[in-house]
Amino acid sequence: MTEFTLFRANPRALLVFLATASLALPSPSAMAETGGVLTAVLGSCDAEISLVKDRLMEPKDHDLLGLTFTTGSIGENKVVLAKSGVGKVNAAIASALLIERFRPTRLIFTGVAGAVSPDLLPGDVVIGATMAQHDLGTWTDDGISRRGFANPITGTRNPTGFPADTKLLARAEQAAARVALMAAVVDGTRRKPRVTSGVVASGDTFIASTGKRRELREGLGADAVEMEGAAVAQVCHQFKVPCVIIRGISDFADSRAEADIDKFMEVAARNSAMLALEMLAE
Numbered sequence: 189m190t191e192f193t194l195f196r197a198n199p200r201a202l203l204v205f206l207a208t209a210s211l212a213l214p215s216p217s218a219m220a221e222t223g224g225v226l227t228a229v230l231g232s233c234d235a236e237i238s239l240v241k242d243r244l245m246e247p248k249d250h251d252l253l254g255l256t257f258t259t260g261s262i263g264e265n266k267v268v269l270a271k272s273g274v275g276k277v278n279a280a281i282a283s284a285l286l287i288e289r290f291r292p293t294r295l296i297f298t299g300v301a302g303a304v305s306p307d308l309l310p311g312d313v314v315i316g317a318t319m320a321q322h323d324l325g326t327w328t329d330d331g332i333s334r335r336g337f338a339n340p341i342t343g344t345r346n347p348t349g350f351p352a353d354t355k356l357l358a359r360a361e362q363a364a365a366r367v368a369l370m371a372a373v374v375d376g377t378r379r380k381p382r383v384t385s386g387v388v389a390s391g392d393t394f395i396a397s398t399g400k401r402r403e404l405r406e407g408l409g410a411d412a413v414e415m416e417g418a419a420v421a422q423v424c425h426q427f428k429v430p431c432v433i434i435r436g437i438s439d440f441a442d443s444r445a446e447a448d449i450d451k452f453m454e455v456a457a458r459n460s461a462m463l464a465l466e467m468l469a470e
Contacts, residue, residue: 226266228292228429229464230282232274232416235453236299239461240269252285259290265468268292272416275392276321279416283423294356295424295431298464300449300456301388301414302395302441304405309437310452311372311381313459314412315360316388316433319421320349322404322413323391334408339426349387350421353430356467360432361385363466369459372452381459386411388433390418396445404441413441436460 231237241247244260244267251257257270268290272282279297286292301314308314325334325348336346352360364383371378389410395401404410417433424431436456439448 224266225293226268226290227468228283228286228290228295229267229269230272230279230286230295230297230420231299231457231461232272232279233299234271235457236461237269237271239458240267240298240465243465244269250289252289255282255285257286257290262465262468267468272420275415276390276419277392280419280423283420284427287423287427287429292429294353295420295429296356296464296467297417297420297431297433298457298460299414299416299435300438300453300460301412301417301435302401302439302445302449303411303437304389304401304413304441305386305411308384308411309372309374309379309381310439310448311370311374311379311455311459312437313364313369313381313383313463314388314435314437315352315357315364315383315385315463316417316421316435317352317357317385318349318387319352319418319433320387320389320408320410321391321418321422322389322408322410323393331403332407341426346422346425350418350425352421352432356430356432357385359467359470360434360463363463363470367463367466369462370455372455381455383463384411388417388435389413390415394445395441396439396443398442401441412437434460434463 243262247258247260259268272279325332336348339346369381387410395413436459438452438456439445
């Protein structure tokens, strides 16, 4: 007998099944009542969160609609960690579910990005002082006119760029002065990575175009480009959760991007995660 047949024959069995399934999920009120600061850490893929996951003590997995959220601690910090998947929609889904279910005090997104600023090289880290969706707005014959749309919670228009929480931004910049980052070999030269704050653009396409890179620099003043951060920033803005986005540079967002990201993914993801961990060390 299939589950469907069982539930048709016995509707009460369906009610019991649903009630039992709901008990498997952490209760929002129970999570909120644990007290203290709970830091959420998100990344889009295993490479972006593996270093943080390795540092997590007493990890416990929670399945929520097919996504895995892992709670635990790093030092004195309570942490909930998750892999969102690539792209703005996946990132928004994961961050919204995390916020609703776990009620984090703050959220840090860690991952990699392509360099838009000519001053950035692989291994460097960018803290998103401002997050902007580069593909949100109105397309005309003259190109894209970027603008925010209404926040359905307040009815007010969202900004084109979402600023990082000022306290988290300051915390990240202070951590940057202490963190030990992995050196990267770029064009045969081993160099010490640097950390800077700037504008990070997000969109649902992987940028591997010199022309698009130039447009992002001229049109948005972008320093780096990726595929999730601004969506997470919007979710956090609408739900009033302080957040900051951290990105390690993995490529130049040009015709070499797909080859470069394979080459520099490890150092870029590691350096971004190291800065996130240093923020938790305070």
